Amino acid sequence: MNVAIASLPAEPGQANEDFAAAASGAAVLLDGAGVAGADTGCTHGIAWFSSTLGGLLLSTITAHPARPLAGCLADSIRAVRSLHEDSCDLSYRASPTSTVVAVRAGAEALEYLVLGDSTLLLADQDGKTTAITDQRLDEVGKRLRGPVDELPTGSPEHAAALADYRDALTGLRNRPGGFWIAGPDSRAADHALTGTVPVASLASATLLSDGATRLVDSFDLDTWEETLTVLGSSGPAELIRRVRAAELDDPDGRRWPRGKAQDDATALHWTLS
Template sequence: MVTDRRLDEVGKRLRGPLDALPTGSPEHSAALAEYRDVLTGLRNRPGGFWIAGPDPRAAEHALTGTVPLESLASVTLLSDGATRLVDRFQLADWRQILAVLDFFGPDELIRRVREAEAGDPDGRRWPRGKARDDATVLHWVLP
């Protein structure tokens, strides 16, 4: 598995004040705006993190890896909003996520993410910038 944790590492250094506040509160909104301003200064820069959307040259800094094709059963790509069950909420591990995808598909994974988000709308259990995040899942089962 290849996972880019650079944004997570930057975020951990900066999120303390933000995570202490209820999601959606005026104080949280102000802290979130400040946090985003700092992140903007670290985007697509050495020592920060890389996002290809605003600058395709960021792809030059992508983390890559190779594995033998015959060793794969599937290929899965998840946005950070779709990985919340594992990396933010810690309600599942990666094997469980793959089992959900294999047996029920992406819709079920996103449904579970939405259910967890709805169960903590103020971000008290799981501090986060947004009560709900966009979630994208591509799961390709290989023949």
């Protein structure tokens, strides 16, 4: 495998709640989440949840190549739950959750799974790109976040509006009409986007947290094709550097309203031979 990974926390010295890893023929990326300022009910924290779930998922999808990815994710969610349900209160509405992107390459096909607002970017041999993103969280968010986007990012008023927004968003988590994300309930895996693509048709598969896709889907500064060019020529670290530069150019969110001035950003770029 030819895999390059880069990841940065939102701020230096801050815990990085993203997780990405690869094994023979497989890769995963998770973006952990909670509710800002809220007690999660978990003594381990969001970074522990995303990294533990990610490690178990990668192990499961490589150890059981015939098991569908959604089944592997459900198994892994149950395994993580068993690790801390005796010490943590998983009934909290703010209990740690995570997006999930997973890919597994077989002899003929690349299987994929996407749950939450992280992105899988597939590039075929002709350079055409296909971005697979679970839009349900964004669709719900657009209905709720108007007051947040009207305020300067980082201001006390913005922080209060953001807390209200995230609380309302949490009430729509893992239910019909809302959105689905990996958390304490393994049934969320049944609602993941899944599919297969012929391996021979692909040049690369890239797994991206939403902190690494901002140049395209939030800032409208790049296209997916331009993102792929950066990844192929300079690697994931350069992509994240460019995201940070754009964020620092708009620290108050006036040009690009957003919940966080900077976010954890992770990119895993897998070049397929």
